[in-house]
Amino acid sequence: MPKKKKVKKVKKVKKLKKEKIKNSTKSATKYNDKKNNIPVQDEKPEIKKIKKQPTEKRVYNLKDFVVYPKHGVGKITAIEKAKIGEIDIQFYKILVEKEKLTLTVPINQQSKLRPISSINQINKCISILKTKPKIKRTMWSRRAQEYDQKINSGKIYELAEVVKDLNKNTDIIADQSYSERQLFEKAYERLKSEFEAVLKTSPEEVQKKMDKALGRTNISESTE
Numbered sequence: 001m002p003k004k005k006k007v008k009k010v011k012k013v014k015k016l017k018k019e020k021i022k023n024s025t026k027s028a029t030k031y032n033d034k035k036n037n038i039p040v041q042d043e044k045p046e047i048k049k050i051k052k053q054p055t056e057k058r059v060y061n062l063k064d065f066v067v068y069p070k071h072g073v074g075k076i077t078a079i080e081k082a083k084i085g086e087i088d089i090q091f092y093k094i095l096v097e098k099e100k101l102t103l104t105v106p107i108n109q110q111s112k113l114r115p116i117s118s119i120n121q122i123n124k125c126i127s128i129l130k131t132k133p134k135i136k137r138t139m140w141s142r143r144a145q146e147y148d149q150k151i152n153s154g155k156i157y158e159l160a161e162v163v164k165d166l167n168k169n170t171d172i173i174a175d176q177s178y179s180e181r182q183l184f185e186k187a188y189e190r191l192k193s194e195f196e197a198v199l200k201t202s203p204e205e206v207q208k209k210m211d212k213a214l215g216r217t218n219i220s221e222s223t224e
Contacts, residue, residue, distance in 0.1 A: 058115070060092060060113070060115075062078070062079065063076060063077075064115075065116045065197040066092075066094060066114065066116065067194065068094065068096070068105070068113060069112055069153060069154030070152050071096045071099055071101060072098060072189075072190040073116065073190070073193040073194050074095055075095050075097070077094070078092075079091075079092055079093070089106055089108075090106070091104050091106045092104070092105045092107065092113075097193075098189060098190075098193055112154070114154060116194055116197050117156050117198055119198060121156060122194075122195060122199065125157065125159075125160040125191065125195075126209070128161060128164055129160055129163060129167075130214075131164060133165045134161075134165055140179070144179055147165070147183050151186055156191070156194060159190055159194075162183065162187040163188050163191055163210075163214070166183055167215075191210070192206055192210060195210065
């Protein structure tokens, strides 16, 4: 038995010697190739492909509805050009009817703009309005800040969540604080204006649709 073990050890030593010789010959050939200015295939640098950022910008046309996060839905009333110094700048004139405000947005700085939602997104918003409100047990000042950020994010689903969370199913002022009511009305009007632009229906019809989803049908009937 011990003799067989010795044979195995000898074989292992021979294998190690062969591997060392191979490695040494490889390094020697690489050195000689470098010396004779022969390109070494193993030492080619790896070329990594860098993904280019999309340079194409969305093109909006006259009378298109767009959403500017801090102000809500607006309508493009003009596409104008102006020269500032030696640079020609093209920009959109956007009328936000709810706020009686006209925005000037350069075309090369339109990242904040987004097109109005699709009908599928509106339907998803209605399903959000139907769900139960989520009220966090944190201080109102902190929650108010979060709601305000969601309203100004320009994201329609976040807007729908604010409307849903601040909905009290009542029109009695005593049931809501002044700041709560302000935030609710701001979010409600923003969402309503986008519903109007997408569904192309009257403000009254949109209000009925939203109030029905929120369970405020009695309120809308009493205001008529």
